[in-house]
Amino acid sequence: MGRLFFVGGNWKCNGTSEEVKKIVSILNSAQVPSKDVVEIVVSPPFVFIPSVKSELKPEFHIAAQNCWVKKGGAFTGEISAEMLLNLGIPWVIVGHSERRALMNESNEFVGDKVAYALSQGLKVIACVGETLQEREAGTTMKVVAEQTKAIADKIKNWDNVVLAYEPVWAIGTGKVATPAQAQEVHAELRKWLETNIKAEVAAKTRIIYGGSVNGSNCKELAGQNDLDGFLVGGASLKPEFIDIIKAAE
Numbered sequence: 001m002g003r004l005f006f007v008g009g010n011w012k013c014n015g016t017s018e019e020v021k022k023i024v025s026i027l028n029s030a031q032v033p034s035k036d037v038v039e040i041v042v043s044p045p046f047v048f049i050p051s052v053k054s055e056l057k058p059e060f061h062i063a064a065q066n067c068w069v070k071k072g073g074a075f076t077g078e079i080s081a082e083m084l085l086n087l088g089i090p091w092v093i094v095g096h097s098e099r100r101a102l103m104n105e106s107n108e109f110v111g112d113k114v115a116y117a118l119s120q121g122l123k124v125i126a127c128v129g130e131t132l133q134e135r136e137a138g139t140t141m142k143v144v145a146e147q148t149k150a151i152a153d154k155i156k157n158w159d160n161v162v163l164a165y166e167p168v169w170a171i172g173t174g175k176v177a178t179p180a181q182a183q184e185v186h187a188e189l190r191k192w193l194e195t196n197i198k199a200e201v202a203a204k205t206r207i208i209y210g211g212s213v214n215g216s217n218c219k220e221l222a223g224q225n226d227l228d229g230f231l232v233g234g235a236s237l238k239p240e241f242i243d244i245i246k247a248a249e
């Protein structure tokens with residue numbers, strides 16, 4: 001396939017400065033595959049980004065967990081794409097299901113955020129995924145296609161987009177999608193890109209999986225044709241994150 005494997009670690013709203021120091025030292029002492037085998041991105045909470053960026057070895061790139069939908073200004077509490085770029089942060093996660101749910105981020109708002117982040121020069125991990133109710137109602141593909149379309153409607157270039165399929169029912173629950181379940185949706189998403197955007201975008205875009213990935217299930221998941229990596233939550237705070245990165249080999 002020729003798509004460079006991608007592993008993201010989403011630290012979410014976790015960590016103290018002591019805990020972050022420990023995670024950084026675990027990552028710095030780890031032997032990780034070369035950058036031709038895997039692209040690794042870790043996403044600390046905003047407050048730890050400068051220190052993590054300065055301490056972490058260059059094999060690990062940095063992502064923010066969110067950014068504002070337009071140029072910075074009178075938007076109390078927000079962090080702008082320009083600020084991230086000013087700090088030399090190349091990646092941002094947009095549309096995570098926790099933000100869609102807790103902050104009421106609509107598909108259109110997520111699409112606008114992806115477009116603005118890309119327009120400023122950030123690379124984007126764009127998240128889609130269905131809830132348990134939506135899966136049980138048989139509407140998984142309808143939901144993730146709508147979420148993907150809302151992004152596609154706002155952007156022209158997919159070169160700096162990684163699409164993360166994160167079934168909400170698998171996030172933080174320990175109920176990881178089976179390899180077949182993940183492959184099915186990834187293949188459908190790739191087909192959606194081919195049909196609605198273009199074959200080259202479908203072939204090149206990395207589609208990564210997130211939702212209870214750990215050191216024991218990552219290898220089988222990584223073996224799926226249309227699965228190009230992971231967006232890891234809980235396990236990215238633990239030494240097993242290195243095992244997950246090595247699933248790229």
Ligand SMILES: O=C(COP(=O)(O)O)NO
Nearest residue numbers: 010171172211212233234
């Ligand atoms: O939300 C997730 C996945 O979290 P978990 O690995 O803890 O299920 N990634 O962004």
